[in-house]
Amino acid sequence: MTIVRLEKLRKVFDNRVVAVDDVDLVVNHGEIMAVLGPSGCGKTTLLRLVAGLEEPTSGRIFFDDRDVTRLPTQERNTAVVPQTWALWPHMTVFENVAYGLRLRKKRERLTEGEIKRRVREVLELVELTGLEERRPFQLSGGQQQRVALARALVIRPEVLLLDEPLANLDAKLRVELREEVRRIAKKLSITTIYVTHDQEEAFAVADRVAVMNAGRIQQVGTPEEIYYKPANFFVATFVGRSNVLRGRVAEAKGEAVVVDVGFPVNAISPHRLKPGDDVEVVVRPEDVYLGGGSLRCVVEEVVFLGRYYQTKLKCGGVALKAEGPRPPAAPGEEVAVEVTKAWAFKP
Ligand code: ATP
Numbered sequence: 001m002t003i004v005r006l007e008k009l010r011k012v013f014d015n016r017v018v019a020v021d022d023v024d025l026v027v028n029h030g031e032i033m034a035v036l037g038p039s040g041c042g043k044t045t046l047l048r049l050v051a052g053l054e055e056p057t058s059g060r061i062f063f064d065d066r067d068v069t070r071l072p073t074q075e076r077n078t079a080v081v082p083q084t085w086a087l088w089p090h091m092t093v094f095e096n097v098a099y100g101l102r103l104r105k106k107r108e109r110l111t112e113g114e115i116k117r118r119v120r121e122v123l124e125l126v127e128l129t130g131l132e133e134r135r136p137f138q139l140s141g142g143q144q145q146r147v148a149l150a151r152a153l154v155i156r157p158e159v160l161l162l163d164e165p166l167a168n169l170d171a172k173l174r175v176e177l178r179e180e181v182r183r184i185a186k187k188l189s190i191t192t193i194y195v196t197h198d199q200e201e202a203f204a205v206a207d208r209v210a211v212m213n214a215g216r217i218q219q220v221g222t223p224e225e226i227y228y229k230p231a232n233f234f235v236a237t238f239v240g241r242s243n244v245l246r247g248r249v250a251e252a253k254g255e256a257v258v259v260d261v262g263f264p265v266n267a268i269s270p271h272r273l274k275p276g277d278d279v280e281v282v283v284r285p286e287d288v289y290l291g292g293g294s295l296r297c298v299v300e301e302v303v304f305l306g307r308y309y310q311t312k313l314k315c316g317g318v319a320l321k322a323e324g325p326r327p328p329a330a331p332g333e334e335v336a337v338e339v340t341k342a343w344a345f346k347p
Contacts, residue, residue, distance in 0.1 A: 002063050002158040002191045003029050004050065009059035011045050019045040021215030022059065030189035032182065034202035037212035038238070043195040046212070047161050050193060052076045063158060076159075079152035083164040085144055087136040093147050094119055094132040100155045122154045125184060142173045149181065153188070160185060160192040166201065178205050199239045203227075211235050231270060233345035236282040243283040243321055249273045249344070257344050262318040263295055267342035279344040285310065288322035290329075293338025299329045313337065 004027040011020040019042040027033040035043045048054040050061060052073035060069045068076055079100075087096050097119045101110055110118075123129050126146040136144055145165060152160060165181065166174040182205050185192045196202050202209050203223040211218045211226060211234070219231040230236035237244060247261035252273045259265050259281050267281055290311065297315035304327070311322045315337060322328070322337070329335050 001029050001189070003027065004159055004191055004193070005062040006046075006050070007060045007062070009046070009049060009061065010057045011042075011049060011054060012057045018215050020049065020056075023215075023217050025210055025217060025220065027191055027193060029191055030186075031208065032185050032192040032194060032206045034194045034196060034206035034209045035212055036196055036199060036202040036209050036238075038197060041212045042215040043197075043212055044163055047080070047163050047193060047195050050159065051078045051080050051161050053080070077155075077157050078159040078161055079155055079157035081148050081152045081160070081162045081165045083167050085148035085165075085168070087144060087147055087151075089136050092133050092135055093123070093128060093139070096136070096147055097122060097150045097154050100151060104155065118154055119150075122150045125153065125187070126150045126180070141169050142177060145169060145177055146180075149184065153184070153190075158191065160190045162192065162194045164196055165194075166196075174201065175204075181205060211238060213238070230282070230343060233280055233282065233347075236343050236345065240284045241321070241323075243285065243288070243319075245281040245283065245318060245320075246347075247279055247281050247344075249275050249277040249279055251275060252277075259342075259344050262316045265339050265342050267344040269344040271344075271346050273344060273346075278347060280347050281342050281344050283320070283339055283342045285321045285323035287339060287341040288313070288320055289338045289340050290322055290324060290335050293336050295337040295339070297335055297337045299331050299333050299335060301331055302327050302329075 006023050006025045009020055009023045012018050035046060037043055045054060049056050052071060060067055098115055101115045101118060126149055128146050166177050178201050194205050208220060208222055209226050210220045213234050219226060219235045226235060227239055236242060245261040247259040249257050250260045250264060251258040252275055255268050257267050257269050257273050259267050259279055261281055265281055295315055297313040299311060300314055301312040303310045308323045308325055309327045311328055313320045313322060
């Protein structure tokens with residue numbers, strides 16, 4: 001039952017690399033917060049600061065009302081699942097999971113019987129019962145990942161910190177295990193921070209997502225808010241496979257604008273725009289409707305991707321990608337197109 005609160009948290013390496021840049025963030029009790037961003041944006045550093053594995057340059061970290069900023073890692077009661085899992089190769093599954101408890105045995109006055117009981121309990125939770133005596137090399141990748149998770153959970157942490165925990169697995173297992181991680185974190189009501197660069201994974205696992213770039217949090221919100229109300233150009237283009245079109249505002253009324261990108265597009269904007277402003281217009285491929293509309297485009301290429309067809313269009317001189325459930329037309333043919341949704345951002 002812990003609320004994690006970061007206040008103006010900052011980490012500068014070697015006096016010049018600003019890895020985490022004045023981050024404010026609240027993760028509510030029992031909430032799963034994904035930290036989503038590209039490589040090098042500071043996600044791991046943020047996680048390590050919360051774990052106490054890295055000391056902040058400035059700013060503060062609270063667990064509920066306790067200021068833990070200067071507390072050593074072993075006194076924080078956080079557990080980290082690293083990308084590499086870091087299992088002990090010579091130990092059995094049981095001993096790998098028991099390891100953290102044995103370190104705490106004295107302090108928490110744990111008996112051998114209690115250790116056994118708690119390890120069994122957590123192995124059952126991650127569905128590894130029966131594999132106690134195996135060593136990591138005798139397990140599949142997915143099973144090793146579960147051991148890493150069990151090892152983190154066995155100490156009953158207040159805060160669970162996962163750093164790209166599924167990055168070493170193939171696509172199918174990643175989908176299975178992200179659901180597992182969510183199920184378990186929710187069952188235990190444990191406050192969780194989940195670092196990933198994969199948008200779909202972030203959306204699937206988390207209650208809310210913090211999108212990060214260049215050390216800064218760009219937006220915090222539910223997956224729907226992030227997807228449907230991107231706060232800025234970075235967020236709009238990082239989630240989804242967007243078209244980016246350059247244009248100039250022709251009309252503006254509140255947040256609704258008409259932008260000339262070679263043809264007129266109705267867009268919404270978080271900025272106060274006025275006619276004549278140069279903007280970048282972001283259009284999701286699924287918001288390019290084929291088979292009606294005032295725009296005339298030529299089909300250049302159609303690619304079948306399983307769940308949908310991706311169509312490359314040329315509309316006047318402007319290239320546009322569309323995605324939909326049916327192939328619209330053959331290459332070379334003309335189709336009527338409507339852009340049903342778009343966002344306009346200042347460059
Ligand atoms: P990735 O997804 O590639 O792991 P990330 O978003 O987790 O990236 P960080 O590992 O937090 O990013 O790194 C953020 C920035 O801080 C990078 O520019 C990185 O090179 C730098 N950095 C990280 N750790 C150190 C360190 N110990 N010393 C110096 N610079 C560091």
